[in-house]
Amino acid sequence: MYNITYYHKLIINKEITIAQNERKSIHGQWSSKVLFIFAATGSAVGLGNIWKFPWMAAENGGGAFVIVYLASVALIALPIMIAEILIGRRGKQNPVNSLRYLSKEASQVKVYEVDHDLNRTKQTKYQHHNQEDYTNWELIGWMGVISGIIILSFYSVIAGWTISYIFKSFSGLFNQVTIDGATSLFKKFTSDAERQLAWHTIFMFMTCYIVSKGVRGGLEKAIKFLIPGLFMILLILTGYVTTLSGFTEGLRYLFLPDLNKITASVVWSAMGMAFFSLSIGMGALMIYGSYLSNKFSIFEVTSIVAFADTFVAILAGIIIFPIVFTYHLDPTTAGPGLIFQTLPIAFGSMPGGETFGTLFFILLFFAAITSAISLIEPAVTLLIENFRHTRAEASLKIGFVTWLVGIGTIFSFNYWQDVTILGMNFFNLLDALTSKVLLPLGGFSMAIFVGYLVKRRTSVAELKMSQSMYTIWRVLIRYIAPVAVMVIFTNGFM
Numbered sequence: 001m002y003n004i005t006y007y008h009k010l011i012i013n014k015e016i017t018i019a020q021n022e023r024k025s026i027h028g029q030w031s032s033k034v035l036f037i038f039a040a041t042g043s044a045v046g047l048g049n050i051w052k053f054p055w056m057a058a059e060n061g062g063g064a065f066v067i068v069y070l071a072s073v074a075l076i077a078l079p080i081m082i083a084e085i086l087i088g089r090r091g092k093q094n095p096v097n098s099l100r101y102l103s104k105e106a107s108q109v110k111v112y113e114v115d116h117d118l119n120r121t122k123q124t125k126y127q128h129h130n131q132e133d134y135t136n137w138e139l140i141g142w143m144g145v146i147s148g149i150i151i152l153s154f155y156s157v158i159a160g161w162t163i164s165y166i167f168k169s170f171s172g173l174f175n176q177v178t179i180d181g182a183t184s185l186f187k188k189f190t191s192d193a194e195r196q197l198a199w200h201t202i203f204m205f206m207t208c209y210i211v212s213k214g215v216r217g218g219l220e221k222a223i224k225f226l227i228p229g230l231f232m233i234l235l236i237l238t239g240y241v242t243t244l245s246g247f248t249e250g251l252r253y254l255f256l257p258d259l260n261k262i263t264a265s266v267v268w269s270a271m272g273m274a275f276f277s278l279s280i281g282m283g284a285l286m287i288y289g290s291y292l293s294n295k296f297s298i299f300e301v302t303s304i305v306a307f308a309d310t311f312v313a314i315l316a317g318i319i320i321f322p323i324v325f326t327y328h329l330d331p332t333t334a335g336p337g338l339i340f341q342t343l344p345i346a347f348g349s350m351p352g353g354e355t356f357g358t359l360f361f362i363l364l365f366f367a368a369i370t371s372a373i374s375l376i377e378p379a380v381t382l383l384i385e386n387f388r389h390t391r392a393e394a395s396l397k398i399g400f401v402t403w404l405v406g407i408g409t410i411f412s413f414n415y416w417q418d419v420t421i422l423g424m425n426f427f428n429l430l431d432a433l434t435s436k437v438l439l440p441l442g443g444f445s446m447a448i449f450v451g452y453l454v455k456r457r458t459s460v461a462e463l464k465m466s467q468s469m470y471t472i473w474r475v476l477i478r479y480i481a482p483v484a485v486m487v488i489f490t491n492g493f494m
C-alpha cells in the first residue's frame with residue numbers, strides 16, 4: 001500500500017518519554033532515594049575496602065598506589081559507574097536484557113510518511129536500522145554474570161574468615177596477642193580447609209537465603225544500621241591508632257607517594273581495585289539501577305556512593321598502616337592475610353578491644369554480605385527473567401555453582417598452595433582475572449556503549465545533570481575513561 005519513496009526517515013531529537021517513565025522493574029523499586037544510596041553503598045563498601053585495599057596498597061608501594069587509585073576513581077570509575085546505572089535504570093531488567101533493550105532503543109529511527117495532499121509529514125512507526133545490530137552488546141551482560149560468580153566464589157571464603165574472626169575476638173583470643181601470635185593464629189586457621197569450608201558454606205547459604213527472599217526486603221533492613229555502624233567503629237579505630245608510635249609513619253607511607261614506584265603494574269592494580277571497590281564493570285550496580293525510580297538524579301546518588309566508598313577505603317588504610325609500622329610488620333609479605341594479622345594486635349591491646357573487635361568483625365561480615373548479594377543478583381535475575389526460574393531455584397543453582405568454585409580458593413591456602421598457574425595460585429588467579437581483566441573490560445564496553453551508541457538525548461534525559469557537568473561526563477565517558485582503560489590494560493599486560 002505504501003511505497004518506501006513516500007517515507008522520510010528522520011531521527012528527531014524529541015523522545016517519547018511518557019512510556020519510558022512508566023516502566024518499572026518486575027522486581028519492584030527502591031522505596032526511596034536514600035535506600036538506593038544505602039543499597040549501592042552496601043554493594044560498594046565491603047571486603048574490598050577493608051580487606052583488599054590495604055593489602056593492595058601494601059603490595060604496590062603505598063602512596064604510589066593510593067594516588068593512582070584516587071585518580072582512577074575520579075577519571076575512570078566514576079563516569080563508568082554513572083553509565084552503568086544509566087543502563088540499568090533505563091533497561092529495568094537483568095544486565096543482558098537491559099543492554100538489549102537499550103541497543104534496540106538506540107537503533108530506532110522514527111519513520112515519517114509524507115502526506116502530499118496536506119503537504120506535511122506525520123509519524124507512522126518506529127523502525128530498527130538493522131535487527132542484528134543489538135545482539136552483541138548483551139555479551140557485556142553475560143560477561144558480568146560470570147564475573148559476579150567468580151568474584152563471589154572467593155569473596156565468600158574471605159567472608160568466612162571474617163565470621164570465624166568474630167568468634168575468635170569474642171572468645172578473647174586476641175587479648176595481648178603478639179605479632180607472632182596473630183600470624184600463627186591466621187596461618188593455623190587458613191591451613192584448616194574443613195573449617196574454612198564450613199564458614200564458606202554458611203556464608204553462601206545466608207547470601208542465597210536473602211537473595212531468594214528478594215533483595216529489597218532484607219537488604220533495606222540490614223543496610224540501615226550497617227552503614228552508620230561501620231562508620232562509627234572505623235572512627236573509633238582511627239582514634240585508637242593515633243595513639244600508636246607508628247601513626248605518622250603509617251600516614252606517610254599511605255599519603256606521601258614515592259613517584260618512582262608508579263609502574264605499569266601498580267597502575268593496573270590500582271585501576272582494577274577501583275573497579276572492584278566501586279562494584280562496577282559487571283552489572284551489579286546496573287541491577288540496582290534497574291530498581292531505581294526515574295525521579296532521581298543518577299549523578300547525585302552516584303557521587304555519594306563513590307565518596308562513601310573511597311572514604312571507607314582510605315580510613316581502612318589509615319587504621320592498618322600505623323599498626324603495621326608500630327609492630328614492624330613487613331607490609332609487602334602479608335598478602336590477603338594483612339588485616340587478619342594486624343587488627344587482632346590492635347584489638348588485643350586497646351581498652352575494650354574484645355567488644356570492639358567482635359563488633360568490627362560483625363560489621364565487616366554485614367558489609368561483605370551486602371556486597372555478596374549484589375554479586376549474585378545479576379545471575380539470579382537472569383535465570384528468573386530469561387529462563388523461567390523462581391527466585392528460590394535461581395538462587396539455589398547459582399549459589400551451588402559459586403560454592404563449588406569457592407572450594408578452589410580454600411585449597412589455595414593449604415592443599416594447593418604450591419600449585420600455580422601463570423605464577424599465581426588459584427585464588428590469586430581468580431582475583432587477577434576479575435579485577436584486572438573482566439571488570440575493566442566490562443567497564444570499557446559500557447563506556448563505549450553509553451558514550452557512542454546510546455543517543456545523547458537518552459543520556460541527557462536519564463542523568464538530569466547541569467549542562468557543564470554533562471559535558472564533563474561525556475568527555476570522560478567517550479574519550480578519557482575508555483582510552484585510559486585500554487592504555488593501562490595493554491601496558492600492564494606487556
Ligand code: PFF
Nearest residue numbers: 044046047048049277279284
Ligand atoms: N565492591 C565490593 C567490595 O569492595 O567489597 C565487591 C564487589 C561487589 C565487586 C559487587 C564487584 C561487584 F559487582
